[in-house]
Amino acid sequence: MRAQFVLSEIGIGLRRNLTMTFAVVISVALSLALFGGALLMREQVSTMKDFWYDKVNVSLFLCNRADAADGVKCPKGAVTAQQKEQIKADLQKMDIVETVYYESTDEAFKRYKEEYGETAIASVITPDQMQESFRVKLKDPEKYKVIATAFAGRDGIESVQDQRDTLEDLFDLMNGMNIAALCVMGLMLVIALMLIVNTVRVSAFSRRRETGIMRLVGASSFYIQMPFIMEAAFAGLLGGAVACVLLLVGRYFLIDNGIALAEKMQLVNFIGWDAVLAKLPLVIAIGLLMPAVAAFIALRKYLKV
Amino acid sequence: MIRFDNVSKSYPKQNRPALRDVSLEIEKGEFVFLVGSSGSGKSTFLRLLLREERASQGQVHVLGKDLARLSNWKVPHMRRQLGTVFQDFRLLPNKTVAENVAFAQEVIGKPRGEIRKAVPQVLDLVGLGGKEDRMPGELSGGEQQRVAIARAFVNRPMLLIADEPTGNLDPQTSVGIMKLLDRINRTGTTVVMATHDQNIVDQMRKRVIELEKGRLVRDQARGVYGYQH
Numbered sequence: 001m002r003a004q005f006v007l008s009e010i011g012i013g014l015r016r017n018l019t020m021t022f023a024v025v026i027s028v029a030l031s032l033a034l035f036g037g038a039l040l041m042r043e044q045v046s047t048m049k050d051f052w053y054d055k056v057n058v059s060l061f062l063c064n065r066a067d068a069a070d071g072v073k074c075p076k077g078a079v080t081a082q083q084k085e086q087i088k089a090d091l092q093k094m095d096i097v098e099t100v101y102y103e104s105t106d107e108a109f110k111r112y113k114e115e116y117g118e119t120a121i122a123s124v125i126t127p128d129q130m131q132e133s134f135r136v137k138l139k140d141p142e143k144y145k146v147i148a149t150a151f152a153g154r155d156g157i158e159s160v161q162d163q164r165d166t167l168e169d170l171f172d173l174m175n176g177m178n179i180a181a182l183c184v185m186g187l188m189l190v191i192a193l194m195l196i197v198n199t200v201r202v203s204a205f206s207r208r209r210e211t212g213i214m215r216l217v218g219a220s221s222f223y224i225q226m227p228f229i230m231e232a233a234f235a236g237l238l239g240g241a242v243a244c245v246l247l248l249v250g251r252y253f254l255i256d257n258g259i260a261l262a263e264k265m266q267l268v269n270f271i272g273w274d275a276v277l278a279k280l281p282l283v284i285a286i287g288l289l290m291p292a293v294a295a296f297i298a299l300r301k302y303l304k305v
Numbered sequence: 306m307i308r309f310d311n312v313s314k315s316y317p318k319q320n321r322p323a324l325r326d327v328s329l330e331i332e333k334g335e336f337v338f339l340v341g342s343s344g345s346g347k348s349t350f351l352r353l354l355l356r357e358e359r360a361s362q363g364q365v366h367v368l369g370k371d372l373a374r375l376s377n378w379k380v381p382h383m384r385r386q387l388g389t390v391f392q393d394f395r396l397l398p399n400k401t402v403a404e405n406v407a408f409a410q411e412v413i414g415k416p417r418g419e420i421r422k423a424v425p426q427v428l429d430l431v432g433l434g435g436k437e438d439r440m441p442g443e444l445s446g447g448e449q450q451r452v453a454i455a456r457a458f459v460n461r462p463m464l465l466i467a468d469e470p471t472g473n474l475d476p477q478t479s480v481g482i483m484k485l486l487d488r489i490n491r492t493g494t495t496v497v498m499a500t501h502d503q504n505i506v507d508q509m510r511k512r513v514i515e516l517e518k519g520r521l522v523r524d525q526a527r528g529v530y531g532y533q534h
Contacts, residue, residue, distance in 0.1 A: 210408075213395060216355070217460065218385035219412035221378070 009227040010234060013203050020199045021235050026237025027195055028287055031188035033246040036283045040247070044271050045174045047197040050165075051269055056163040057101075057135040058147050060087065063158045064105070064131050079132065079156035091136055094150075096143045101135040104130065108133065131158060189290075192239075196232050196291050198297040203228055211303060225299050232295035233288050240287020244280045251276050306464060306495050307331040307354065312363035313519075314349050322361070323349040323375035325519040331497065333463070336490045338506050339499040340530055341516035347499040350516065351468055354497065355387065356380050368463055385413055388457030388465040388494075392448045396441040402452050403428065403437035409456045423459055431455045431485055447478035450483065458489055465489060467498040471505060479505060503530035 014021050061082065063074035084102075091100045103111075108130035136147060144162040152160045204211065214224045255262045255270045262270055308330045315322035324346045331337055339347050352358045353365050356372045365372045368386055375383060396405050402422050410420045428434055431451040441449055450470060457465060467486065471479035483505055490496045500506060506513060506529060513528030514521065 148362060209395065213397070213408065213456075214412045215381075216384065216389045217409040217456070218381040218383070218387075220381045223412055223414070267488060 006226055006230065010230045013207070013227055013231045014234065015058070016206060017203055017231075018197055020195065020202060021231075024192065024195045024199055024232070024235040024291065025239045025242065027188055027192035028236050028291060029242035029246065031185050031192050032240055032243035032283050032287050033250075034181050034185035034188060035245060035286070036247045037250065038178050038185060039279050040251075040271060040276060041174060041178045041181065043275055045171055045178070047049045047271060048174075048268060049171065051162065052167050053141045056141065056143055056167065057137050059161045059163065060091075060134040060136065060147075060151055061158045061161065062087075062132040062134070063156055064128070065130070066129060067158050073158050074156075076155045082154035084132075087134065087154070090150075091134060091147075094147075096139050096146060098137045098139045098249075101137070103133045103135055105130040105132055170298070192291075193294050196294040197237075197298040199235075200228055200232060200295045201302045203231065204299065204303045225296065225303065228299055228303065229292050229295045232291040234280050236287045236289075236291030237284070240284040243287065247276055247279065247283070274297075306333045306335070307398065307497070308364075308366040309353075310364040310366075312353065312360045312365055313484075314346075314353060314358060314361050322519050324353075324360075324516075326363070327516075327519075327521045329362075329514065329521060329524060330496065333488070333495055334493055335494055336487070336496045336509070336511040337498070338509070338511055338513045338514070338528070338530075339497060340501070340506060340513055344518075345516040345520040346433065348468065348515055349519075351466055351497070351499060354464075354466055355389065356383065357417055381413075383458060386463045388454075388460070388462035390450070390453050390457050390465065390467040390470045392469040394441070394446075394453045394473075396452055398441055401438050401440055402433060402444070403453055405441065406456045406459050409459055413460070415460075427455045427459045428486075430458070432481075445478070446474050447481055450474065450478075450482055453480070454485060454489070458494070460498075462494060464495045464497065467496065469502075470498065471502050476504060480508075483509060506530040 062079040063077070065078045067074040068077040088100060088102065091097055105127050109125070109127040112125065112130065138144065138147070141164060144164065147161045148162070151157055211224050251271075251273070253259060263269070308418045309327050313322050314324040314326055327346075341347050345422050349358065353360055354367055354374070356365075356375065358368075359373060368383065370383060372383075372510050386427060397408065400408065406424045406427060410423065414425075425434070425437065428437060433448065433451050433455065436444070436448070441452060444452065449493070450473075454470070465486070468475070470486070471482055474482060479502060486496055486498065487509070510527045510529075513523065513525050515523035515525075515531070
């Protein structure tokens with residue numbers, strides 16, 4: 001195998017087919033960028049889960065006077081000191097409970113103020129309107145149901161809430177976006193493959209003289225097919241490189257600068273550069289191999305050897 | 306060198322077979338004309354030799370190998386011992402004369418030093434010394450065919466297959482090409498040439514194999530193109 005000869009053939013082939021090569025590069029780049037993006041999104045969701053599930057509690061909101069007056073949720077009136085003691089004792093007895101933390105109305109009011117600041121609602125809220133609550137940290141966050149069945153409807157308890165529910169919605173949204181990204185990726189991939197097959201076909205046709213002579217003088221099929229496969233692989237490699245750039249630029253503008261989510265959503269810990277960099281070799285490898293394999297399969301149909 | 310044993314070849318979608326029960330033998334160093342009207346099976350005969358096609362029935366032996374049993378990946382190696390020349394030359398128009406000849410060696414991975422030595426040699430042999438850097442488009446038909454013969458012969462094949470090599474050439478040029486093929490034959494290379502050129506066959510007085518509607522109808526040493534009808 002003479003490298004220089006093969007390389008010059010590849011160069012000629014790519015130039016002859018410039019528009020098609022360009023289309024292949026772009027479609028491979030887009031599909032791989034979506035693929036990498038979906039991988040990163042999944043990682044983001046799982047780091048967020050780890051981070052948040054560690055912090056979320058099951059909250060047992062206790063009846064205050066306002067709830068008692070309402071009479072629907074708390075028919076027996078506001079919670080008494082004795083009920084509070086009992087609930088706390090019962091919680092601490094349970095195996096799955098790690099810690100129990102009591103939040104008074106004043107503390108709840110302070111936290112509310114911190115979270116909502118000087119908004120219109122926050123300015124009319126008074127400490128009385130806040131509910132006392134037990135914040136329970138579970139050893140296994142999945143066991144939330146046990147607490148809910150044990151305490152819901154008990155005297156003095158207004159409601160049992162798992163904060164995970166609110167997070168789940170967010171995660172569902174992100175997973176949904178992920179699936180959408182994968183679907184678009186699938187479509188782009190099909191387009192990329194069809195473009196590659198077509199490129200190989202055009203390429204094989206425009207070089208049928210050369211390949212015909214190669215065949216006659218006894219060039220091995222490997223030697224005849226190599227330039228076509230290398231051509232596709234090279235275009236794919238370019239596409240993979242563009243996809244990598246897109247991913248890096250995407251993280252840069254989405255998280256650190258531009259849209260700067262890291263600044264706006266400080267409670268979320270975003271995936272780092274290392275996570276993005278770790279995906280790049282895979283993106284490059286797929287960019288290189290997928291078009292090569294597609295070209296190889298296309299050659300069986302369009303190039304007689 | 307070549308042996309056909311009861312060879313038949315039919316193509317799908319054609320009711321009449323292209324070759325019917327052909328048996329013959331061609332020895333090493335022979336010069337053989339293959340004659341017959343269009344559609345007589347000459348092309349199929351040559352395609353079987355090159356293993357572009359496989360026989361439907363019977364056995365084709367070329368260079369001592371049973372082509373039916375030759376696996377696909379070994380075919381290129383078999384073809385390296387054959388040289389092929391066509392009516393339409395089949396040169397690469399964007400390569401020079403020398404590059405066209407060198408191409409046949411480059412694509413089978415011959416070392417560069419060997420190519421540099423073999424190409425001028427074979428171009429001298431075919432009478433194109435000094436025209437190495439011309440483009441095929443600048444050459445006459447006869448010269449182009451000489452380039453094609455040089456390309457076919459540069460790897461020193463055991464067998465040279467020529468499919469109407471003089472079909473596009475005027476009689477005088479054809480004679481030159483035939484002299485060249487004769488010279489190549491004298492180096493020990495077997496030559497099988499399909500042709501319609503009556504004058505050439507009659508002048509050369511070589512073995513003539515005639516096909517008609519796929520059947521072998523004549524195999525004559527020192528023969529002529531055809532009986533006068």
